[in-house]
Amino acid sequence: MGKIRYNGEKEGDKTLKQYEILLLDADETLFDFPRAESEAVCDALRGMGVTADTEMIATYSRINDGFWKMLERGEIGKEELRVARFEAFCRHYGIVLDVARLALAYTDALATKCYLLPGALEVCRTLAAHTDLYIITNGIASVQRGRFSRSPLQGLIKDLFISEEIGAEKPSKVYFDTVAARIPHFEAEKALIVGDSLTSDIRGGINAGIDTCWFNRKGKVAPDDMPITYTIRTLEELVPLVLGA
Numbered sequence: 001m002g003k004i005r006y007n008g009e010k011e012g013d014k015t016l017k018q019y020e021i022l023l024l025d026a027d028e029t030l031f032d033f034p035r036a037e038s039e040a041v042c043d044a045l046r047g048m049g050v051t052a053d054t055e056m057i058a059t060y061s062r063i064n065d066g067f068w069k070m071l072e073r074g075e076i077g078k079e080e081l082r083v084a085r086f087e088a089f090c091r092h093y094g095i096v097l098d099v100a101r102l103a104l105a106y107t108d109a110l111a112t113k114c115y116l117l118p119g120a121l122e123v124c125r126t127l128a129a130h131t132d133l134y135i136i137t138n139g140i141a142s143v144q145r146g147r148f149s150r151s152p153l154q155g156l157i158k159d160l161f162i163s164e165e166i167g168a169e170k171p172s173k174v175y176f177d178t179v180a181a182r183i184p185h186f187e188a189e190k191a192l193i194v195g196d197s198l199t200s201d202i203r204g205g206i207n208a209g210i211d212t213c214w215f216n217r218k219g220k221v222a223p224d225d226m227p228i229t230y231t232i233r234t235l236e237e238l239v240p241l242v243l244g245a
Contacts, residue, residue: 018244019131019211021183023161025195026137026144029215030120030153036113037061044105048097056093063088071138071169072200078140078164082107111146119235121152126239128156136179136193138163138170138200159183170197171204180208192229194238202228213241 027033038057045052052060067085070076076084086099086106124133135157137144141164148160161179168174180186194213195201203226205212211229214222222228230241 019190019192019242021186021191022127022131022133022238022242023136023179023191023193023205023210024124024133024157025193025197025201025215026135026139028117028196028217029194029201030116030124030135031147031151032115032117034061035115036110036147037064039113040106040110043109044102047105048102050095050097059092060085060089063092068138069199072171074169074172082140107140107143111143112150114147114150116151116153117235123235123238124153124156127242130243132183133157134179134183135160136170136175136195136201137161141165170200171207173204173207176204176208176210192242198222198226202226213238 024030037060041057041060042052045056064085067076067081067088071078071081083099083103086097086103089095090097090099090102127133133156135144135148137160139162141162144160144162148154148157159182161175161182163169163175166175166178168178170176180188180191188208188210192211192213193201193205194215195205196215196217198214202212202214206227213230213232214228215235216222216231216233219233222231232238232241
């Protein structure tokens with residue numbers, strides 16, 4: 001098990017407290033999104049007569065990530081994002097395809113891919129016996145609900161809060177205020193947000209006044225001016241952190 005790092009303090013200086021509510025990001029926190037994305041891109045392109053290689057998948061992933069960052073900043077809507085990322089992809093390779101059809105084939109395929117990250121199921125099983133677990137995600141509703149319906153996490157997660165259904169995206173305060181209003185007896189000081197994204201999960205939690213836990217699997221460096229409550233490298237580190245063990 002990796003060590004829990006408390007930002008700005010030496011290990012052991014901070015007294016752990018138990019959290020009663022966990023707000024868990026979905027992709028790259030619980031779900032293995034790169035694997036799902038890669039397979040869905042290949043499936044969608046194959047259905048239109050194009051065989052995707054590793055470089056094409058990496059290019060799509062980079063383009064897609066850029067559009068999701070635009071969504072977080074409010075520069076693009078989700079409906080536009082669905083197709084625009086494939087327009088950019090096809091333009092990059094000089095491919096002429098029905099991008100609307102390609103976009104639909106991709107989301108249909110992605111909705112069937114529900115791979116979990118190592119430790120996700122075991123950690124959720126342990127924590128669900130002591131605290132309420134919720135998923136917070138900016139993903140497309142049909143995709144996220146399709147994946148969750150095929151996931152062994154069903155029965156462990158109390159509810160999914162999907163930005164497309166809420167009408168606001170992480171990191172906006174509107175999103176997190178809506179989540180708080182929909183959770184019975186919600187108290188910010190008893191909640192913890194866990195996610196891999198500094199721009200949506202962590203920034204959103206800070207803006208909403210909720211403790212944050214950055215799931216930093218790759219050992220990235222956080223901005224000095226971002227007051228992250230906790231940083232972990234493995235999901236297993238959540239158990240003693242949340243339960244105060």
